[in-house]
Amino acid sequence: MSKEIRLATVNEHNKATDLWVVINNKVYDVTKFRLEHPGGEDSLVDVAGRDATKDFIDVGHSSEAREMLKKYYIGELAAADIKQKSPISCRQVALALGAAFIGITLVYVIRRGVARN
């Protein structure tokens, strides 16, 4: 089993010469990579010791960049530090409301049609 790393531990590795980041609940040591990073050293130092998932995704990194991550993988973020997603997403609520609205409208239209005849 892969090693579980606490977020508090990741937070300690927050400088250029000791640089860990979390991306998609996986922990990476990019201390050496920072000097080779095509997006510059600073963008990595800015997120040192913390969750960089959003920053990494926002840049729109290539599949090559995502593939490179494997090289720097050191472990999984501890389960206790993983934010649980709400079981019901906003999208599901919107879909359910949309379906209910269409259903009610259909019943109304059909009933009016039946009443006319």
Ligand code: HEM
């Ligand atoms: C930690 C793992 C990371 C790896 C392995 C990585 C790798 C790369 C690679 C290979 C590129 C070249 C373009 C591409 O192939 O997409 C790139 C560009 C870039 N990266 Fe990263 N990156 C990482 C994290 C980050 C983070 C956390 C940020 C932002 C805070 C960032 C910001 C950028 C920027 C601004 C560019 C330049 C984009 C451009 O000029 O088009 N990267 N990165």
